[in-house]
Amino acid sequence: MEYVARFASPRHGRLLTSSLAFAVALAGITGCHGPTVGEVNDGGAGSGGAAGRGGAAGGGTGGSGTGGAAGKAGAGGTAGGGGAAGAAGGGGGAGAGGAAGKAGTGGVAGTGGAPGTGGVAGAGGAAGMAGAGGPAGAGGAAGSAGGGTGGAPDGGTAQDAGPDGGDPNIIWQYLAPAGATASAVAVDSAHVIHVAGAHGNNGFQLRLDENGNPLGADDEPLDPYTYTDFSDVAIDAADNVYFVGELNNGGSDTSAYVRWGGVGGTSWGHTETYAYGQPTVQGARLRWVGAKIDSQGRLVVDGQEYYNFYFHLILRRYLPAGGYDLDFAEPTLLNDEGYGLTLDGQDNIYVAGVVFSTTNQAQITGFLAKFAAGGGQTFSTPLPNKSTCTGGQTYAASPAFDGSGGLWLLGNDCDHEIILRQYNSTNGVPLRNADMNTTPNSNNAQARLASDGTTLAFVGSGGWSANEVGFQLTDTDLQGTPIRKFSLALTHGTYNDALTGVAFIGRDRIVVGNTMGATTAASQIWVARIRAP
Numbered sequence: 001m002e003y004v005a006r007f008a009s010p011r012h013g014r015l016l017t018s019s020l021a022f023a024v025a026l027a028g029i030t031g032c033h034g035p036t037v038g039e040v041n042d043g044g045a046g047s048g049g050a051a052g053r054g055g056a057a058g059g060g061t062g063g064s065g066t067g068g069a070a071g072k073a074g075a076g077g078t079a080g081g082g083g084a085a086g087a088a089g090g091g092g093g094a095g096a097g098g099a100a101g102k103a104g105t106g107g108v109a110g111t112g113g114a115p116g117t118g119g120v121a122g123a124g125g126a127a128g129m130a131g132a133g134g135p136a137g138a139g140g141a142a143g144s145a146g147g148g149t150g151g152a153p154d155g156g157t158a159q160d161a162g163p164d165g166g167d168p169n170i171i172w173q174y175l176a177p178a179g180a181t182a183s184a185v186a187v188d189s190a191h192v193i194h195v196a197g198a199h200g201n202n203g204f205q206l207r208l209d210e211n212g213n214p215l216g217a218d219d220e221p222l223d224p225y226t227y228t229d230f231s232d233v234a235i236d237a238a239d240n241v242y243f244v245g246e247l248n249n250g251g252s253d254t255s256a257y258v259r260w261g262g263v264g265g266t267s268w269g270h271t272e273t274y275a276y277g278q279p280t281v282q283g284a285r286l287r288w289v290g291a292k293i294d295s296q297g298r299l300v301v302d303g304q305e306y307y308n309f310y311f312h313l314i315l316r317r318y319l320p321a322g323g324y325d326l327d328f329a330e331p332t333l334l335n336d337e338g339y340g341l342t343l344d345g346q347d348n349i350y351v352a353g354v355v356f357s358t359t360n361q362a363q364i365t366g367f368l369a370k371f372a373a374g375g376g377q378t379f380s381t382p383l384p385n386k387s388t389c390t391g392g393q394t395y396a397a398s399p400a401f402d403g404s405g406g407l408w409l410l411g412n413d414c415d416h417e418i419i420l421r422q423y424n425s426t427n428g429v430p431l432r433n434a435d436m437n438t439t440p441n442s443n444n445a446q447a448r449l450a451s452d453g454t455t456l457a458f459v460g461s462g463g464w465s466a467n468e469v470g471f472q473l474t475d476t477d478l479q480g481t482p483i484r485k486f487s488l489a490l491t492h493g494t495y496n497d498a499l500t501g502v503a504f505i506g507r508d509r510i511v512v513g514n515t516m517g518a519t520t521a522a523s524q525i526w527v528a529r530i531r532a533p
Helices: 002-007 019-027
Strands: 170-175 180-187 193-199 202-208 214-219 227-235 240-248 255-263 271-274 285-293 299-307 310-318 324-329 336-343 349-356 364-371 377-383 395-401 407-412 418-423 430-433 445-451 456-465 468-476 482-488 498-505 508-516 523-530
Touching: 180 202, 180 508, 180 523, 193 240, 193 498, 193 523, 202 240, 202 255, 202 523, 227 255, 227 299, 240 299, 255 299, 255 310, 271 310, 299 349, 310 349, 349 407, 364 395, 407 445, 418 445, 418 456, 445 498, 456 482, 456 508, 468 498, 468 508
Parallel strands: 180 227, 180 498, 202 227, 227 285, 255 285, 285 336, 310 336, 336 395, 395 445
Antiparallel strands: 170 523, 180 193, 193 202, 193 227, 202 214, 227 240, 240 255, 240 285, 255 271, 285 299, 299 310, 299 336, 310 324, 336 349, 349 364, 349 395, 364 377, 395 407, 407 418, 418 430, 445 456, 456 468, 456 498, 468 482, 498 508, 508 523
């Protein structure tokens, strides 16, 4: 049971959805943006234009009507109401609410358009602008998702379509069809967003442009009876994409697995596997968890090896043309495994992970270790449980360097506080403690840390209040002081929303995670572009 829990991928389940159906559904999705506001008329209060009806979904996506703009009120007059939203075609996008009327002098502002109904939630109407002496009109409520049928199962794209009615931090958000999960995200030099994860029994990649429009989705092309799963993705200076994870050929063993994804991630290249070397040992499980590209274009990966009831940290550095020039496996009975990793400018390697007690594997502590570019471990700094925790579990999840050369570590404390600490990169001595209390909340779990150079950003699952546990993004300055605490729950009360990766376009955050509807067991990938703090 201990083994199953640790090697379960960070997703909610595996649905054997066909890759063809998923690709067809994805092809019918376009980016969804805010409501269109028309021109207003002067004079007396004009009524809002009627909304167009959505087109029928005949194998594609039904078009949605846009509510007409409200008339402009005359002096002292009442503004016309926003146009009603168009009804969605079968399973198509919901109609956008009409724009709110503009108040005249002393007039009352018009209210936002009615919400659309249908496949995905309609965007709320824009708030009316207050005239002189008149109060601002309220924005229309977001439409609730209906039961329409369309090309994209359980959703499609979304634009501020969460139950919170939209969030000003969100530039755009994208909700993928059901049946896939996301583990990591990276952005190439053309600002193409690459999401890595799993779809059914296959490793999976999703590509979006910088505006959230889907460009493609592909399953790992191995035999369908071969199980693969991507845990991380890395991109080199020439935009070659690399996916890492695990491979299972149907037996009791798994191998750590690397797939070359070609330039732009549009072609499947060769593969590398790393299996346990003693065929007499059954049930050996290996997988790569973290991946980074060093200054020479080499792919550095870390992960976990399990056999004979022990876990071991494994580490390799692959060459661009294949093969490897660095190979490390924990040689002792130290019961440890690697999670995230990062590199410095001299290609030294820093690994975060956990150590299991050899007498009680329910007791877990963290560590931060450094390996020299030429091989060999330089230091390993423990991250122990607090004295107030009995039999606790403390995780070191993800290290990262900031723009000033500071080495930071993200983790989860045994009392569910967020661990954020800075270390001396030469000797591993702790320099700064910026841990954060999250209520504390037993559902808090932080996954990845990254830096845009001037700030830190980390993602996971949790919330800053007991009423909203969901997607969580926290931004700090280079002293670890929070400058923004963002959280969003798409499925309130179910604890199904978790972010798993963060990357950057400029200083905007590209975050990726998974959600699951309250009435379905199928996971969906959620991707969003969050404004720079």
